[in-house]
Amino acid sequence: GDAPASPAASVDTHCPYCALQCGMTLRPSAADSGVEVVERTAFPVNRGALCGKGRTAPALLSSRVRLTEPLVRRPDTGRLEPATWEEALDRVAEGLAATGRAHGPDAVGVFGGGGLTNEKAYALGKFARVVLGTSQIDYNGRFCMSSAAAAHQRAFGLDRGLPFPLADVSRTGCVILVGSNLAETMPPALRYLTELKEAGGRLIVIDPRRTRTAEQADLHLAPRPGTDLALALGLLHLVVAEGRVDEEFIARRTVGWEEARAAAMAHWPELVERITGVAVPELRRAIDMFCDAENSMVLTARGPEQQSKGTDTVGAWINLCLATGRAGRPLSGYGCLTGQGNGQGGREHGQKADQLPGYRKLDDPAARAHVAAVWDVDPDALPGPGRSAYELLDALGSEVRGLLLMGSNPLVSAPRAAHIESRLRSLDFLAVADVVLSETAALADVVLPVAQWAEETGTTTNLEGRVILRRAALTPPPGVRTDLAVLHGLAARLGWEKGFPEDPEEVFDELRRASAGGPADYSGITYRRVAEEDGVFWPCPETGEAGAGAVPGAGPGAEDGPGPGPDAGVGPDTGARADTGARADTGAGPLRSAADGAPAPHPGTPRLFLDRFATADGRARFVPVSHRPAAEEPDAEYPVLLTTGRVLSQYQSGAQTRRVAELNEAAPGPFVQLHPLLADRLGAAEGAPLAVVSRRGRTVAPARISRDIRPDTVFMPFHWAGPGRANTVTNPALDPVSRMPEFKVCAVRVELAED
Numbered sequence: 001g002d003a004p005a006s007p008a009a010s011v012d013t014h015c016p017y018c019a020l021q022c023g024m025t026l027r028p029s030a031a032d033s034g035v036e037v038v039e040r041t042a043f044p045v046n047r048g049a050l051c052g053k054g055r056t057a058p059a060l061l062s063s064r065v066r067l068t069e070p071l072v073r074r075p076d077t078g079r080l081e082p083a084t085w086e087e088a089l090d091r092v093a094e095g096l097a098a099t100g101r102a103h104g105p106d107a108v109g110v111f112g113g114g115g116l117t118n119e120k121a122y123a124l125g126k127f128a129r130v131v132l133g134t135s136q137i138d139y140n141g142r143f144c145m146s147s148a149a150a151a152h153q154r155a156f157g158l159d160r161g162l163p164f165p166l167a168d169v170s171r172t173g174c175v176i177l178v179g180s181n182l183a184e185t186m187p188p189a190l191r192y193l194t195e196l197k198e199a200g201g202r203l204i205v206i207d208p209r210r211t212r213t214a215e216q217a218d219l220h221l222a223p224r225p226g227t228d229l230a231l232a233l234g235l236l237h238l239v240v241a242e243g244r245v246d247e248e249f250i251a252r253r254t255v256g257w258e259e260a261r262a263a264a265m266a267h268w269p270e271l272v273e274r275i276t277g278v279a280v281p282e283l284r285r286a287i288d289m290f291c292d293a294e295n296s297m298v299l300t301a302r303g304p305e306q307q308s309k310g311t312d313t314v315g316a317w318i319n320l321c322l323a324t325g326r327a328g329r330p331l332s333g334y335g336c337l338t339g340q341g342n343g344q345g346g347r348e349h350g351q352k353a354d355q356l357p358g359y360r361k362l363d364d365p366a367a368r369a370h371v372a373a374v375w376d377v378d379p380d381a382l383p384g385p386g387r388s389a390y391e392l393l394d395a396l397g398s399e400v401r402g403l404l405l406m407g408s409n410p411l412v413s414a415p416r417a418a419h420i421e422s423r424l425r426s427l428d429f430l431a432v433a434d435v436v437l438s439e440t441a442a443l444a445d446v447v448l449p450v451a452q453w454a455e456e457t458g459t460t461t462n463l464e465g466r467v468i469l470r471r472a473a474l475t476p477p478p479g480v481r482t483d484l485a486v487l488h489g490l491a492a493r494l495g496w497e498k499g500f501p502e503d504p505e506e507v508f509d510e511l512r513r514a515s516a517g518g519p520a521d522y523s524g525i526t527y528r529r530v531a532e533e534d535g536v537f538w539p540c541p542e543t544g545e546a547g548a549g550a551v552p553g554a555g556p557g558a559e560d561g562p563g564p565g566p567d568a569g570v571g572p573d574t575g576a577r578a579d580t581g582a583r584a585d586t587g588a589g590p591l592r593s594a595a596d597g598a599p600a601p602h603p604g605t606p607r608l609f610l611d612r613f614a615t616a617d618g619r620a621r622f623v624p625v626s627h628r629p630a631a632e633e634p635d636a637e638y639p640v641l642l643t644t645g646r647v648l649s650q651y652q653s654g655a656q657t658r659r660v661a662e663l664n665e666a667a668p669g670p671f672v673q674l675h676p677l678l679a680d681r682l683g684a685a686e687g688a689p690l691a692v693v694s695r696r697g698r699t700v701a702p703a704r705i706s707r708d709i710r711p712d713t714v715f716m717p718f719h720w721a722g723p724g725r726a727n728t729v730t731n732p733a734l735d736p737v738s739r740m741p742e743f744k745v746c747a748v749r750v751e752l753a754e755d
């Protein structure tokens with residue numbers, strides 16, 4: 001009875017999963033879901049290619065395990081049982097309000113997700129701060145790319161994961177890819193690396209494992225987990241020692257080189273070899289490839305970022321780019337490959353503990369005044385910055401006693417997960433909005449069943465900073481509401497009288513106003529433009545000219561030059577002059593269109609920093625950084641390093657992908673990847689159950705023996721709950737700047753499990 005309604009026509013939309021946000025078309029079909037995925041070659045980022053996750057995404061729309069009615073925990077049975085929406089929303093409103101009345105507004109927490117659309121992230125942040133009046137809001141994106149975001153801000157004055165379109169990756173001369181297994185996490189992106197190599201460019205992959213991505217590399221460096229910072233410093237040392245520094249660029253566009261240089265010179269290559277395990281000749285080869293190319297890039301992902309020194313680690317790679325003049329010019333630079341579907345937009349519109357919409361800082365008085373005016377509230381009434389994600393989860397049951405959770409499954413995805421599970425269980429009140437009964441939702445007092453990606457409209461911002469539009473192809477089942485409708489219903493119940501729109505485009509229009517003039521300015525972006533242009537890059541004020549700095553050969557009519565022609569991946573703006581920094585206030589003033597005298601719309605900003613960085617003086621900042629060990633190093637009791645990550649057929653906490661039969665068959669459960677030398681020492685055969693034990697707990701999964709990993713390290717994917725949950729053992733040690741937990745390295749003991 002709750003089957004989704006069939007669409008009348010094909011609809012162009014985007015995949016619900018990772019940050020590539022692949023374009024796809026949903027076509028009416030006889031399948032249970034009512035739709036099937038067909039290629040959409042016109043969308044430039046993936047040109048029709050999809051991975052298995054995207055291809056099978058409709059399966060969950062008609063799945064029997066999706067939630068189609070609200071659930072409320074009954075005091076008499078202690079069980080979650082069906083309820084009406086009225087009752088469920090009343091219970092949530094009362095649960096949150098009662099917590100606030102008893103313990104103050106900051107005893108109510110809100111936890112969001114990097115998969116939520118821009119509209120939802122915006123509405124959730126506003127809901128927390130003006131309806132609940134709490135400072136305690138953060139989201140799972142803190143566990144994703146926050147170290148890269150912090151390093152970006154520190155060096156360039158602005159954080160946009162990739163400050164250039166992905167298409168530029170194919171056209172540079174050398175890419176150093178640090179801690180990304182994109183061949184499995186976002187397979188269609190591999191094409192850009194293949195094209196790079198076909199054009200004669202070089203690929204260097206840095207990963208403690210020989211992943212499917214590393215197999216593609218001209219040079220694979222496999223450092224000891226947790227030593228990427230030392231590796232970058234060793235490379236910078238060689239750059240200085242071999243006279244490959246770009247003094248002219250440093251003088252013209254940066255500050256702080258002397259201190260950064262001195263820090264790098266303390267990391268001589270032989271020392272770096274001892275720390276990382278990467279031999280000096282390999283370091284030299286890497287530097288030759290990187291510096292011999294006219295243009296080169298460093299791209300990081302979770303490997304270097306999910307460390308207790310993640311911000312400094314990314315900073316060290318940025319220093320390498322700056323010292324060699326590989327930043328602030330076309331086809332060169334540093335970028336972060338954000339992971340979650342809306343990992344980029346999710347951090348820009350106010351669900352982060354320290355941010356307001358438009359990527360404004362919550363402690364900036366001017367930002368508070370601007371956003372408060374849009375929200376029609378007193379700026380002094382807006383709460384200040386709250387706890388970061390892990391700190392918020394750690395405070396559950398003590399300082400934070402009630403929680404509204406949307407689009408996240410921290411019981412699987414948070415570090416030290418058994419502890420977080422006990423914190424969640426100790427709450428006075430927990431409400432969860434989700435599409436399935438995730439492990440976290442199963443603990444809730446109220447579960448609100450919400451619409452899926454194909455049943456609602458909204459924007460996301462992909463890893464390039466390209467704002468794209470997901471369109472509704474289906475009507476949600478009758479028992480299901482959208483997240484925006486949930487917030488609308490709760491705001492009304494909690495006495496908010498100024499309206500809380502549930503229509504996504506109305507929310508987006510408010511977001512545009514709230515972001516206007518901020519670093520991530522969306523005010524010139526409309527649903528119509530996004531649809532017509534297949535994405536618009538922020539910053540995009542309403543009117544005005546983008547900054548100076550054309551990409552040579554990239555414009556229309558550049559077929560004879562080195563440009564990529566129509567496949568550049570940046571739509572009609574490819575040849576547009578790109579912005580210089582955070583804002584398009586370059587002094588050029590709004591353009592007038594000859595036709596009607598109206599100001600011309602801003603073209604959006606595919607490439608940042610070409611003439612100036614987004615700092616007050618326009619110069620990038622070197623930050624002096626030094627090697628330090630991981631928060632937990634191996635010792636006699638815990639002699640092995642554990643690193644965690646992802647596999648091709650699962651996504652994040654697996655709440656969705658574990659419920660798709662085809663994906664589940666391809667990747668049915670966790671495993672422990674280990675080197676034959678370690679397996680021999682343990683007497684472990686292939687498939688033998690291994691216990692991985694840390695100071696925080698014990699997890700058990702079958703052995704997968706492989707020469708593709710260092711002998712001192714084991715790897716576990718983190719997509720599963722239960723006895724093989726990798727995050728039971730991970731270390732919540734936090735980066736002091738980004739508050740990112742150290743998912744990528746901790747000390748463990750590995751033994752044959754008796755169970």
Ligand code: SF4
Pocket residue numbers: 015016017018019020021022046049050051052053054055185186187188189
């Ligand atoms: Fe594309 Fe990522 Fe979806 Fe795969 S999961 S289809 S790579 S957006």
